[in-house]
Amino acid sequence: MNLRVLVLINSAAVAISLSAVNYYFQHKWYDMMITFLVTLISSYIVFYYLIEKYIYSKIKLIYKLIHNLKLGRDLRDALGEHVTADPINDVEQEVKEWARLKKMEIDDLKKQEKFRRDFLSNISHEFKTPLFAIQGYIEALQDDDLEDKDLAHQFLNKASKNVDRLSYLIKDLDEISKLESGEIPINYTKFRINDLVKEVMDSLEFKASQHNIKMIFKQKYDEGIFVNADRQKIQQVLVNLIDNSFKYGKDGGSTAISIFTLHDQVLVEVTDDGIGIEEKFLPRLFERFFRTDTSRSRQIGGSGLGLAIVKHIIEAHQQTINVRSTEGLGSTFGFTLQKAKQSLPFPNIPALKS
Incomplete structure (x- = not known):
């Protein structure tokens, strides 16, 4: 509903009430009409000023703030200032839509946080397994002082396989990181x-x-x-x-x-x-x-x-x-x-x- 129509309805209600009271005491139609017109005009001016100054202007400010935040500064500047003709009808829907989008963003952030924790846990486990194996083989070789040549050769081969596994991990992690960031172009x-x-x-x-x-x-x-x-x-x-x-x-x-x-x-x-x-x-x-x-x-x-x-x-x-x-x-x-x-x-x- 338009602001002027809203103010006019409220002013008319006040004017009708006061003119009815005037007619009840004086029983004069002429005085009642004058009272109605004067009250209608004065109420309309007072109500419009008060609502415009203390309520409507605040709603427009909130609406503009939401609109600017939704569009972003650069896009808003490109489109120019957007002021709706009747923000009272639009601001509720805007706030609901904004709240829905923010909830979706929060849910996405929670999923990303869970994915990050799982990823760090998995990558830690993937790296620890070959590292601990390499460490164990090296310690065994140090304790043996290379007296058993065949055993030392076996340990070195197993340590080499775990080094290869670490290399694969690092290579694949680097590749998947570049793919995600777009650093590796697609050459069609x-x-x-x-x-x-x-x-x-x-x-x-x-x-x-x-x-x-x-x-x-x-x-x-x-x-x-x-x-x-x-x-x-x-x-x-x-x-x-x-x-x-x-x-x-x-x-x-x-x-x-x-x-x-x-x-x-x-x-x-x-x-x-x-x-x-x-x-x-x-x-x-x-x-x-x-x-x-x-x-x-x-x-x-x-x-x-x-x-x-x-x-x-x-x-x-x-x-x-x-x-x-x-x-x-x-x-x-x-x-x-x-x-x-x-x-x-x-x-x-x-x-x-x-």
Whole structure:
């Protein structure tokens, strides 16, 4: 309701009351009308002045403050001062919306704080395990004074493996930090995803034989499928996913890579027939250092950051990654890429004879 209408209603109510009292005592219509008009005008002036000075101006100030805080200084200056025609009707909704957004921000901050605590706890544990192992082997070598050469050689090899694990941790942490901050740019190029899959499979063939796992490329298309993406980073995604299928696959099992063409995207899937993942763990699978089976993961090794890096690379391409799994049957990781348009060859035009 407009301020003037509100003041007019209140002034009319006062004027009617006073004119009714005047008519009750004097019984003169003329005096009653004069009383009504004088009271209406004077009440309107007094009420309007008081409300404008002590109430309405304060509400406008609060509304402007909320509006400025919501927009931010730079945007507000660009748009100019915004003053609503009727802040009384708008300020309640503005405050409610502002409170809702602030509550969402607080909830997000609480989630981030929990994530930070979990991350620090996990990274501390991940670093302590190889460090304590290295420390133990070095102390054992110092106590033995290198008298048993074979034992010393074994301890040195085990210490070297733990040093490698620390190196992987630091390298992956540095990479995921740069991916999150955008320091590592995405260099888009046009390439055949079929060829890249074959290259990765060739490079991992020896590792697959060590795990007694057969790799299968379910190529459904004779022609190459072109995508727009960072070839080197997508290669890393494929290596991480296929290597992960080796770690959690079964002896004598298989890993299948499939490609599907969608409308304007290409879907790449890596499927294993290994131990699978419990459904309750699927939402957290791409978190840093998250492991579904801690004891088995320690034996297998790795930094625990492989899937987190994969997720960041795919999201940096503005694409999606998902997982579906059945415990005891296997898992499928799928990610999308932007399909590239194939350039059409120019038709052969016969030369004109002169």
